[in-house]
Amino acid sequence: MLLSRFRGNPILRPSPSRPWESCAVFNCGVVHDGVRIHMLYRAIGEYDHYVSRLGYAVSRDGVSFTRLDKPVIEPDRSYDRWGCEDPRITSIDGTYYITYVALSKPPKMGGGPPRTALATTQDFKTYRKHGIITPEGSDSRDTVLFPRKINKQYVMLHRPYNWVRWNIWKNSGRLYTRFGEREVELKLEDEPRFPDRPSIWIAYSKDLKNWHGYKPIMEPRESWESWKIGAGPPPIETEEGWLLIYHGVDRDKTYRVGAALLDPDNPERIIARTRTPLLEPEAPYEKNGDVPNVVFPTGAITIEDKLYIYYGSADKTCSLATTSLKTLIKQIKSQR
Numbered sequence: 001m002l003l004s005r006f007r008g009n010p011i012l013r014p015s016p017s018r019p020w021e022s023c024a025v026f027n028c029g030v031v032h033d034g035v036r037i038h039m040l041y042r043a044i045g046e047y048d049h050y051v052s053r054l055g056y057a058v059s060r061d062g063v064s065f066t067r068l069d070k071p072v073i074e075p076d077r078s079y080d081r082w083g084c085e086d087p088r089i090t091s092i093d094g095t096y097y098i099t100y101v102a103l104s105k106p107p108k109m110g111g112g113p114p115r116t117a118l119a120t121t122q123d124f125k126t127y128r129k130h131g132i133i134t135p136e137g138s139d140s141r142d143t144v145l146f147p148r149k150i151n152k153q154y155v156m157l158h159r160p161y162n163w164v165r166w167n168i169w170k171n172s173g174r175l176y177t178r179f180g181e182r183e184v185e186l187k188l189e190d191e192p193r194f195p196d197r198p199s200i201w202i203a204y205s206k207d208l209k210n211w212h213g214y215k216p217i218m219e220p221r222e223s224w225e226s227w228k229i230g231a232g233p234p235p236i237e238t239e240e241g242w243l244l245i246y247h248g249v250d251r252d253k254t255y256r257v258g259a260a261l262l263d264p265d266n267p268e269r270i271i272a273r274t275r276t277p278l279l280e281p282e283a284p285y286e287k288n289g290d291v292p293n294v295v296f297p298t299g300a301i302t303i304e305d306k307l308y309i310y311y312g313s314a315d316k317t318c319s320l321a322t323t324s325l326k327t328l329i330k331q332i333k334s335q336r
């Protein structure tokens, strides 16, 4: 495989002395400010309700992280009172935007179903919550923002799990979907083509509140991603286009890592995409944990030509794998 696991993996383990993160710490978002690497990670402190909070850690070298004693984002709104999960961080014009999965109902009852909320911070000390940003009636995880506007608009990728052909129907010209227990009308200005399986969708916005132009851009293709795919870390701008690292899940529920290159001016166009996974569960901490056989990338940074990919391992710990950016891009382009 092209990615090398960091020898000191996992880089973050549960902390028995802090009750809110004593069971699991995983799926971490990261951002590099030029000096420090800031990390937000999902933490679990009990298995009865399985409620997640977000913790903060900081590093100068990308491998040893110092954590805070208390979580920084907690379930305290109606839309996230049952969990704040899987943070991704994007820096846009000096503000850090955090997209996280918000659960309004107990995770053990499906979580609501999940939607994506937005929070911002300037300094990783104080945070502001802005509410849900994915559309009504979409069971959306894996939401990431691009680090700059494209054609004067913010761009988001998300993975509406229930927006698949067999779960959509029309009545008197209106579109409906099943969303958890309910049937919900989908108010989309243009009727998109619905894929057969849960896919990565794009959407655009001028203000990060009102979104439009929903369209699937990448669907499962290979057998290792045959059940569903979802964006990993926010896309990284490279000379060859946007590098999108994503996860693919097969019918056995094994999570693997893939990558694609998207057109710099029109990210709806996929330039190239890996046919074989870049990383799959092999190490003991990826095979055994709270959910077995999971490598789940949610953060990435580059330092010169080195790409650092941060991923959740078996829903238990945070791990790191690295590679040369140039070699990775060459590999993606060679696979198409």
Ligand code: BMA
Pocket (backbone or CB within 6 Å): 027, 085, 086, 141, 255, 291, 294, 296, 312, 315
């Ligand atoms: C996804 C999310 C992730 C989790 C993964 C593997 O659906 O719940 O948070 O890491 O499953 O269990």
